[in-house]
Amino acid sequence: MGIEQQEFVDLEVPSPTSPLWSEFDAVRFAGHGANGDDRSVKILNLVDICQKETINLLSFKERRVFETLSPRGKRFMCVQVTTLPKRLKIQHDQWVYTTASGEADKPEVAFGFMADMLLSSACVYGKAIHAHNIKEVVAGRYFSKSRTHPTVRSFCRSSDFHLVYSNWLSQELTKLFAPFKEIIGLYHLGTSIEQRLIFLGENYTTKTLISLLSSGTKQISDETLRQFNNGQITRLQYETPIFSFNSISYKARTHDGVEIFVKETPFAKEEKHGAELAARFLPRMMNPRIAAKGELVYPFFQGTTKSDIRLSYIRSGYKDQDLTQRLLHVEMVQAEDTLRAYRQSLSLTGNSIDRAGAQPKYNIQRFFHDRLINDSRMRQYYGKGMNLPGASRSIPFDQLLKLRWRINGQRYTTLQNAFDYARSVVAPESSSIQRCPIAFGIGDLHGGNIMVSDVFNRKGGLSEVLFIDFEVSGFHPIMLDLAKPLYVDTMFESLFRKFLGDGFSNGTRCRLVGGEVVVDLAHRVDTLTQSIFRIKTQCLIKPLRAEVQRLGGNLDDHVPILAVALFLCATVSRNFSDDPMDFAEKFALGMIFLRARNWDGIEACFRELGFSE
Ligand SMILES: Nc1ncnc2c1ncn2[C@@H]1O[C@H](COP(=O)(O)OP(=O)(O)O)[C@@H](O)[C@H]1O
Ligand SMILES: [Mg+2]
Structure with a gap:
């Protein structure tokens, strides 16, 4: 097939007797041709591939983010990858990708990378029946999801297509989609503002739990x-x-x-x-x-932190495609690695954790409960009082804790009550903490603790990711471990607005009115933040909930810990005493999260803050 120099020559494809054999449907070999050009070959198992929604491609290169076209513009497709020993990977692609079920009336549809390639290719050896069958299956799936048929411009590489080739493909598509009569209309590429940035593959779980050495x-x-x-x-x-x-x-x-x-x-x-x-x-x-x-x-390590890349992305006016692709890549890797670590450690119950020499000490409580003892953090930051717009003088600490809050028109309790409740939920000896499943996590996984190599290979889609800073790593109540990355990554812009300089202020308003702190949040969510939130919910939280259920528990029961932890991330992790607006905004965010009692509640909080789905 023209591959003269194969990459990764040492790697062996698992044999039919390997437990991995049933986990993949196709294999990808890559390398260079005689002129040094990039070449790759994919070998498909044709026996039952058509019945499957997900195509599992065994590969030596890992790539999670692909550019694609949808009727409404350019999108990124995020594909899950399972990392196996010996540097093998399985990419979990789908024939077609659609937007969330919530938009069932008007879904956006795109071809997966394998379907894109198959459908736009010619059968070299005559009209090979298998290849033709696959094309028909893909066409059928596309049609059943979109109720329309694709045009040449539905293929992500279409701008590179030669006119002759485009004409040929156009005829092919007409023939392929001829059986589907109820065509409503052709897809047209719009230029409307992107509402979405990504298509997200189904969450996929390999049956074999892979242990890493x-x-x-x-x-x-x-x-x-x-x-x-x-x-x-x-x-x-x-x-x-x-x-x-x-x-x-x-x-x-x-x-x-x-x-x-x-x-x-x-x-x-x-x-x-x-x-x-x-x-x-x-x-x-x-x-x-x-x-x-x-x-x-x-x-x-020659690289940049995820947070630094995020700042550059925001400064670029939320446009830079390379930075977007890198950030999506890291987010997918983070979800995948976090989930694997949780899965592997969750099944180590009490005793075996001791045997592993790793007694849970909840060192992560440095960020949560420890800061609440005697209101130490609040006193340290606001002990001298706090200025609020609408107040004639600085509000003494004790009084600050007793003010009621009204956020987006709804009444909230006082900070005193909020902290008392938080303390009771996250105290190490509390029944809620004692009952919460324990898993291994880095605990402090904000974007400053994830680095990405500076060399970004666009074609391979690969940038090396490195987790750093293990100061609080350990066995943690899983809800405490989840909180920081969830908060910091979804609230990034608001949290680091000061690093961004002028021009990034938002329109949040706050005034002290009749003894009440009145806050009207003007929270903006850009499309990347929205995508990051989706990756976290779909690729980490959803499969984690399923895993806990499989082990006989229910993560829903522990959501109050997450709610409190998000509240504490918002309030006691940074000092806002020099900026009343920042103070009001962050504390209001925290108060909103604090109310959640189950996953629906957490999702409702994010919706209130402008996130969708
Ligand atoms: N091995 C490394 N090589 C290069 N830079 C690093 C490395 N480890 C950390 N850094 C950089 O130093 C910063 C601080 O390191 P970190 O371990 O996170 O310390 P801290 O506890 O202060 O957060 C990181 O955000 C990253 O920019
Ligand atoms: Mg750090």
Whole structure:
């Protein structure tokens, strides 16, 4: 097939006796032709592929985000990937992708990458019956979802098509779709504002639970550590990271040229311990070594944090396609890795966690309950009182806690009541925390703790993702672990507005009226944020709920912990004392979340904040 140089020659396709055999329907080989051009071949199992909705493609390259066309414009298609040992991957593609069921009357439809390729290709060896059957099946599926038929421009590569080829394809489509009589109209590409950014594949779960080995986890060598301890290093120029809030760090090079990342933190021991645990559950991480004077030394990773990329994306006017693609890629990887770690650790119940040498200590409570003891965090930030618009003077701390709130026209309780309730729900000895399923998680997985390699291979869709910062990693009540990434990633712009500078203020209003804090939120949700929220709900939370159910529990019962944790992420993780509007906005967001008692409630909160679905 013209592949002269195959990539990944060492990798073996599992044999029919392997338990993996039934998990894939097709295999992709890639490499280069004689002229160095990119070539790939996909081999399909034709026996029952037509009956399936999902096509599982065994691949050596991983790609999760594909550009595609829908009737209403350009979209990204996000495909789930299962990571297997020996660098094998399975991409879970679908024949056709549609938008959410909520829009059943007017769904947007697009071909999956495999369908796109098959439908737009010619049968080289005559009208091979199998190939033709597959084309008919794909056409049927497309029609049944959209009630219309596609045009040449429904194919994502159509702008590259030669006129001759376009004409041929157009005739092919007419023939293929001829049996479908009730055609209502052709799809036309509109130029309307994009309401959606992504198509999301079905959540797919491989039957075989793949355990990952920690042996591949990178760390610095003995020799590098020795040179560091002997001071045989040169500090390198390094821009201070803006999403680092707890430590001092620098970049250095040892005398024999190894680049390292040095982190000084009072929690070095916790971080080392957390990283050791993480290595059992996460494939994309590095293990630090502790130097003689207590610093943590990591290999240096040439990359950018997810949060930095997000800032660039917002600054680009929410338009940059490469940044969008990278952010979607990381979000998919994050959902996949988090879910796998949860699944693998959830089944380790009490005893086996002890045996694994990892007693749950709930160190994650540093962010939650610990900050509520004696109102310590609130006192630290607002102990001297707080200015609010409409008030003639600064409001003393005790009084601040006793004010009632009215948010978007609805009455809410006082902060005092809110914090009392929060304290009772997240206290380590509370029955809610005691009953909550325990799983391994990084705990502090905001975008500043995920890095993405600077080299982004657009064709391969691959950018290396790395999880960092294991200071609070461990076995956590799963709802506490979920909270931070959910809050920070969905509220990113509002949270980091200060880093964005002028021009990014929103229209939230706040006034103290008759002893009540009145807040009218003007929360905006851009399409990427909306997509990130969908990935989290569809690729992480939904399958997690199913997993907990399979184990005999119900995640719904524990939602009050998540609600409280989101409230605490909004209120006590940052200091808003210098900006009354920021204070009002964040506390109002928190109060809204605090009310949720089940998943419907959480979803209602997000809807109130402008999210859909
Ligand atoms: N191994 C590494 N190589 C290069 N940069 C790193 C590495 N680890 C962390 N960083 C950068 O340093 C920042 C702070 O590191 P992190 O471990 O998150 O510390 P903190 O506890 O201060 O948040 C990160 O946001 C990232 O920008
Ligand atoms: Mg960090």
